Amino acid sequence: MNKPITCIICPKGCQITVNAETSPWITEGNACARGAAYAIQETADPRRTLTATVAILGAAIPRCPVVTSAPIPKGELLSTMDKLNHLTIHAPVNAGDVLVENFAGEGIHLVATRTLENTHAA
Ligand code: SF4
Numbered sequence: 001m002n003k004p005i006t007c008i009i010c011p012k013g014c015q016i017t018v019n020a021e022t023s024p025w026i027t028e029g030n031a032c033a034r035g036a037a038y039a040i041q042e043t044a045d046p047r048r049t050l051t052a053t054v055a056i057l058g059a060a061i062p063r064c065p066v067v068t069s070a071p072i073p074k075g076e077l078l079s080t081m082d083k084l085n086h087l088t089i090h091a092p093v094n095a096g097d098v099l100v101e102n103f104a105g106e107g108i109h110l111v112a113t114r115t116l117e118n119t120h121a122a
Contacts, residue, residue, distance in 0.1 A: 005039045014030050050104070087110075092115075095113055
């Protein structure tokens with residue numbers, strides 16, 4: 001039995017344990033099936049959506065807010081942040097633009113979450 005996972009799907013915050021020694025895995029402490037699915041996902045392949053900023057040239061501000069198009073493996077968050085820190089984009093960008101295709105692998109793109117005009121255009 002793993003240590004309890006706090007379910008974040010709803011405010012109730014059930015403490016869920018996953019028995020990974022059975023087949024299929026059994027959960028305890030979840031008040032609903034959504035919590036069981038969350039705890040099993042969190043045990044088997046924990047993922048997080050990365051929200052951050054990236055350097056941008058030509059805009060009124062120096063960094064553009066970005067997000068991954070899907071959650072990435074939790075163990076890859078730091079290396080993905082490192083990739084972001086070596087990236088510079090150029091204005092203009094529109095919220096929703098794919099800035100880098102397949103940025104995190106698995107077809108997960110880097111997406112702008114803010115529109116930034118080119119304020120340096122002649
Ligand atoms: S298990 Fe269900 S009821 Fe409990 S916190 Fe998760 S979503 Fe909410």
